[in-house]
Amino acid sequence: MTTDKTIKEIKALTENLEADDPIIKELKKDERKGVIQLLEKMDRKRLNIEKEKSNFEKLRVYEKAIWQQGFTRIAGIDEVGRGPLAGPVVAAAVVLPKHFYLGGLNDSKKLSESKREEYYELIVQGAEGIGVGLIEPEEIDRINIYEATKKAMYEALTNLDTKPDYILIDAMKLQTPYPSQSIIKGDSKSISIAAASIVAKVTRDRLMKEYAIKYPGYGFDKNAGYGTKDHLVGLEQLGITSIHRKSFAPVKEHIQKQ
Structure with missing residues (x-):
């Protein structure tokens, strides 16, 4: 019986239980306010996790279609820093394994700084390859920001420690030896580009703090x-x-x- 347990004990007991676990069904008969609130919190957490999984699957649509064609190493490429008055433009290329999962992954602009930092570490740990390209202000002034952005992307691709066989690029079009797709607002439509946007953003933000x-x-x-x-x-x-x-x-x- 769970009715003889404290709320703290019940919380520890239900930490990793599934929604259809017999203990959860028993707890639903418990009329204590603390138990009711705990179950409501568990339901919200479960719904959030399910929503994150659903959103993540939507972000894998491009990757899944490409994997089905036989490609195995998809590099997502994105940049940050086209608009600032100071500092470099930074691009990142990221190759994620098929089994990679990161609930809540999205365009870096839609995440808080703490979340970007957290996700950056998880991406670095889980990625098959990461490359970063950085073009300094002097070069931006010399060749213009559009060309500098492309150059940063090429550098990121060159610096990848795992060579890709397919490229997904946020908005820009690049001439590469690999088949590729350019996706408008790709950082909110592709896990590979979203991961690249986070790596580029965190890299640049850390540099600007220095x-x-x-x-x-x-x-x-x-x-x-x-x-x-x-x-x-x-x-x-x-x-x-x-x-x-x-x-x-x-x-x-x-x-x-x-």
Whole structure:
């Protein structure tokens, strides 16, 4: 009988039970408020897990179709940092194994910083291969941001420690020796691209936090180089740094005023 147990004991007892377990059925007869709340919490948790599994399967649609064609190593490619006034543009390429599962995986922009950090570690641990490409501001100014983004993606692909046999790319089109698909908003439609978006985002954010120490006064640790109010005030008061993109307004305008 479970009615002679405390709520704490019941919580420990039901930690990993399935919804149809006889103990759960017995607990549903328990009229104590604490037990009722515990069961409701368990139901919400179960529904969230089922929803995550369902969403994850939707994100595997492209990969499953490609695997059925006989390909085994799909690289998802994505970039971050096209819009900021400072810092590099960073791209990542990630090859995930077929058995990989990460509930809640999604476009990095839809995740909190703590979740991105958590998922980054899980992706690094579980991926078959990861490659990162980084193009510095000076190069961005020289060849323009569009070409720099492509170059970062090519570098990420080159730096993969496991060579792919198929490529899924977020929005951009690349000329590679591998068959590929370009997917608009691919970071919210493909697990491989979503994983790449997280690796690229976390890599760049960590780098910008290091720059925040080197170049205080711009808020790089909070704005990642984007043109926020704090960043623009810093630009006006302190001038440009070596990581600012001189071809981007208002950096370019600041240079012209000087």
